[in-house]
Amino acid sequence: MSPMRERIQKVLAARGVGSRRQIEAWIAAGRVTVNGKLAKPGQPVGERDDVRLDGRRLRLGRKADDVQLGLAYHRPAQEGVRASVDATTPSSLEKLPKSTGRRWIPVSPLGSQDGGLELFVTDGMLAAALARRGHAIACEYSVRVRGAFDDAAVPRLLKAADDDEQTAGRLTDLQPAGGEGSNRWVQVRCVGLRPRDLKGLFERCGFEANRILRTRFGPIAMDRALARGRSRPLTDGELRALHDAAGIEGEAPARPVKRRRR
Numbered sequence: 410m411s412p413m414r415e416r417i418q419k420v421l422a423a424r425g426v427g428s429r430r431q432i433e434a435w436i437a438a439g440r441v442t443v444n445g446k447l448a449k450p451g452q453p454v455g456e457r458d459d460v461r462l463d464g465r466r467l468r469l470g471r472k473a474d475d476v477q478l479g480l481a482y483h484r485p486a487q488e489g490v491r492a493s494v495d496a497t498t499p500s501s502l503e504k505l506p507k508s509t510g511r512r513w514i515p516v517s518p519l520g521s522q523d524g525g526l527e528l529f530v531t532d533g534m535l536a537a538a539l540a541r542r543g544h545a546i547a548c549e550y551s552v553r554v555r556g557a558f559d560d561a562a563v564p565r566l567l568k569a570a571d572d573d574e575q576t577a578g579r580l581t582d583l584q585p586a587g588g589e590g591s592n593r594w595v596q597v598r599c600v601g602l603r604p605r606d607l608k609g610l611f612e613r614c615g616f617e618a619n620r621i622l623r624t625r626f627g628p629i630a631m632d633r634a635l636a637r638g639r640s641r642p643l644t645d646g647e648l649r650a651l652h653d654a655a656g657i658e659g660e661a662p663a664r665p666v667k668r669r670r671r
Contacts, residue, residue: 414453417443417460423534426467427512435462477532478508479643479651483635486524486620490515501527505640516651517543517626523604525551525622526631528643530651538655539627544577544601546654549625551586551594552607555617558585558593566614570602573610578602580610592619627654 417436418429426432433450435441441448442461454460456469482501484490489500505513514536516528530536539546563583570580578601586594597607604621611618624631628650635641643651 414455417441417448417452417454418450420454420469421460421467423532423537424467424469426462428514477530477535477648478511479531479648480505480513480529480640481629481631481635481643481647482527482529482640483631483637484519484524484527485637486522486622488524488638489521490518490527502529504638505529516540517546519623520604523621523623524637525624526626526629527623528626528629528651529640530643530648535652535655535657538657539651542655546627547581547598547600547625548602548623548627549630550597550599550604550607551622551624552597552611552618553588553592553594553620554611555591555619556593556615558595558616560585562614562616566610569614570599570610576602576606578606596624627651 418432421427421432422429427435432441436448436450439447440463442459443452443454444459448460454469458469460467460469482505484501488498491500491502493500493503501515502513508531511531513529513531514533516530516536516539518527519525563585566583567580570578578599580597580599580602582596582598584596586596588594599607602610604623607621608618629643629647632641
């Protein structure tokens, strides 16, 4: 049986070489070759093909010891994931430790106005699978609202979420979590809802959601001790749990990530 062959953009993105858009640009610029010839968009390639970027051969096969890496990162609000929002401060990717020649891929990244838990992996296949299953992955958020939010508002918000036909997600639990002055914090558990969905839901119920922080994505929770702008490696168990959430089986465990010296 001949080895499986897939489109070159998909293969290279899954190996963490670059995003599909980046790879398409490299192909158009003549920087990618397959077996000595210029690559074409959508060209099928396999593990035995000699694929090179700027003359450097790329590894296409997955070995038994080809472990993947993951990070949990506490992203401050207003910080860009891939590029600086204000062009004066580093992006999240620029703050991450080196990944031994691979690139960090954000998993379902938050919008630039939001903050909290961001996950990064070196396995493009895992990141893509998690993105496809985003509608079924449970998340938790801390939402700061302006107004007198109390237990009486909980059933109103749950009903509003059930009646919302514009989104396929759902709220599973809300708990008032204290606060001071005119602001109150609410712990939200949901499936398939993004921060913008939550903000719209609170606004329709008469509350202004002025800050939204993600505290859990699927099986991964953000540690209280993880300071803003800092990261920690995902454990073997956490990476396996992410693969289970993505519907991927049989992946190798992670190895420690060296922390960047300050």
